[in-house]
Amino acid sequence: MFEFHPYFTNDGSVGLYSPEFKDIYHSTTGALTEAYEKFIMPVDIENLLAKDSIKVLDICYGIGYNSKSFLNLILENYFLKISQKNNKHAKQYIETICTNNNSEKNNNESVSNYSMCTETIDTHNIFDKIYIKSVDIDKNLFFLSPFVKTGVKNFKNNNFDFEYKNIDKYLEKEKIKNPKKIHKLINFVIFEKIIKKYPEILQNEDIIAILDSKRYNSYFDSNLKGIYEFYRSERCKCTLLKKISTSLHNIYYQHVSNCYKNDLKRYNLRDFSFDPQIGDARDIIKNDNNLYNLIFLDAFTPAKCPCLWSYEFFKLLFEHLEQDGMILTYSTSAAIRSAMKEAGFFIGNIYNERLNKYTGTIAVKDSAKIIHSLSEFDLGLLNTTAGIFYRDENLTSQNEAIIERRNQEVKNSDRLSTSKYKKNFNKIL
Numbered sequence: 056m057f058e059f060h061p062y063f064t065n066d067g068s069v070g071l072y073s074p075e076f077k078d079i080y081h082s083t084t085g086a087l088t089e090a091y092e093k094f095i096m097p098v099d100i101e102n103l104l105a106k107d108s109i110k111v112l113d114i115c116y117g118i119g120y121n122s123k124s125f126l127n128l129i130l131e132n133y134f135l136k137i138s139q140k141n142n143k144h145a146k147q148y149i150e151t152i153c154t155n156n157n158s159e160k161n162n163n164e165s166v167s168n169y170s171m172c173t174e175t176i177d178t179h180n181i182f183d184k185i186y187i188k189s190v191d192i193d194k195n196l197f198f199l200s201p202f203v204k205t206g207v208k209n210f211k212n213n214n215f216d217f218e219y220k221n222i223d224k225y226l227e228k229e230k231i232k233n234p235k236k237i238h239k240l241i242n243f244v245i246f247e248k249i250i251k252k253y254p255e256i257l258q259n260e261d262i263i264a265i266l267d268s269k270r271y272n273s274y275f276d277s278n279l280k281g282i283y284e285f286y287r288s289e290r291c292k293c294t295l296l297k298k299i300s301t302s303l304h305n306i307y308y309q310h311v312s313n314c315y316k317n318d319l320k321r322y323n324l325r326d327f328s329f330d331p332q333i334g335d336a337r338d339i340i341k342n343d344n345n346l347y348n349l350i351f352l353d354a355f356t357p358a359k360c361p362c363l364w365s366y367e368f369f370k371l372l373f374e375h376l377e378q379d380g381m382i383l384t385y386s387t388s389a390a391i392r393s394a395m396k397e398a399g400f401f402i403g404n405i406y407n408e409r410l411n412k413y414t415g416t417i418a419v420k421d422s423a424k425i426i427h428s429l430s431e432f433d434l435g436l437l438n439t440t441a442g443i444f445y446r447d448e449n450l451t452s453q454n455e456a457i458i459e460r461r462n463q464e465v466k467n468s469d470r471l472s473t474s475k476y477k478k479n480f481n482k483i484l
């Protein structure tokens with residue numbers, strides 16, 4: 056049975072907990088902030104936008120923060136350019152797209168705001184060259200992904216329905232000031248594209264129950280929920296009585312849906328290709344012939360989901376990366392970095408400006424793409440027991456078997472232990 060355990064992270068975006076992996080899906084600092092800082096900011100967007108086509112592989116889509124943040128960035132970038140040209144409509148929009156500075160208006164008002172601009176802006180040469188393949192094993196997360204809110208202010212997290220050490224303490228920490236927000240149009244277009252590929256979302260009992268439940272109301276966008284209801288009643292053969300009771304609701308949400316559609320048309324936002332794929336990322340990528348400019352790798356930690364961090368998996372990713380492409384991940388583990396290196400990548404750090412520290416790893420084929428090299432200490436760490444990587448020869452092993460195999464290898468290894476290495480290194484300093 057599908058379990059859903061949402062809460063608000065410190066930037067007002069929804070985070071989830073997985074009882075299966077006994078892990079949180081997102082950083083408590085902010086699910087959306089994490090997506091921006093680890094997966095989006097390190098990308099050389101100007102260089103990318105100059106290309107004729109841009110292919111992105113989002114491994115472990117979850118509720119979609121990385122794919123959506125990427126699209127949001129393109130939208131921000133686009134509006135920034137337009138506003139520099141003094142377009143008055145774009146100036147009106149830029150605040151609502153880029154930050155949460157504007158206080159939330161009521162739903163009706165925000166719908167009409169999106170429809171204020173009547174001129175058509177030609178953006179087809181941006182969105183129509185973008186292809187995003189998003190992969191996750193959990194179909195329900197895909198289906199819920201367009202509905203989750205971001206940039207919510209004054210949220211309350213009173214009732215955690217899961218056990219995760221110190222989560223409430225992390226969440227007591229300082230909230231993110233002026234957090235980012237995913238534009239409603241992006242959620243809407245993702246919703247449309249998911250429905251197109253997986254129309255069963257409209258009949259999925261788990262999704263209907265979760266979206267209907269009052270308990271989760273605060274986590275979901277009410278407009279999109281209304282549109283979902285509207286689509287459902289359009290497609291199902293309702294009784295006359297039901298039709299009458301839903302007709303007022305439908306008139307309103309047909310109007311909302313039309314407003315969204317008009318705006319999407321205006322900005323050509325629908326032109327990007329979105330390819331949501333449900334299944335084990337290893338199988339999906341094995342059968343994929345694309346070469347990607349960007350690969351986001353956002354699996355649960357290596358100790359919990361090693362099948363997406365093995366040497367063989369990185370070899371597979373190497374075959375799917377453009378010569379000037381880049382893999383981005385939040386992990387800084389030595390076992391991951393050494394697997395990447397062994398698979399043929401050059402590796403570097405992801406620098407987080409807000410925290411003034413390194414918070415992730417990039418893997419590239421072209422060493423010139425590395426801005427923040429690994430330190431002497433980090434490079435040495437790769438040769439200790441910590442740097443022994445996970446193995447999954449046929450890309451079919453279970454996580455438990457992969458972990459067990461590595462544990463044995465660590466136990467039998469004559470490499471320097473990580474603690475001794477650290478001691479020796481400190482002595483030299």
Ligand SMILES: C[S@@+](CC[C@H](N)C(=O)[O-])C[C@H]1O[C@@H](n2cnc3c(N)ncnc32)[C@H](O)[C@@H]1O
Pocket residue numbers: 079080081114115116117118119120121190191192193196334335336337353354355360362363
């Ligand atoms: C840390 S979460 C990803 C969070 C996500 N990027 C987001 O924005 O919500 C890890 C995800 O990995 C998915 N997952 C676990 N094993 C997988 C596998 N073998 N193949 C594909 N996805 C997998 C889980 O369903 C979960 O959604």
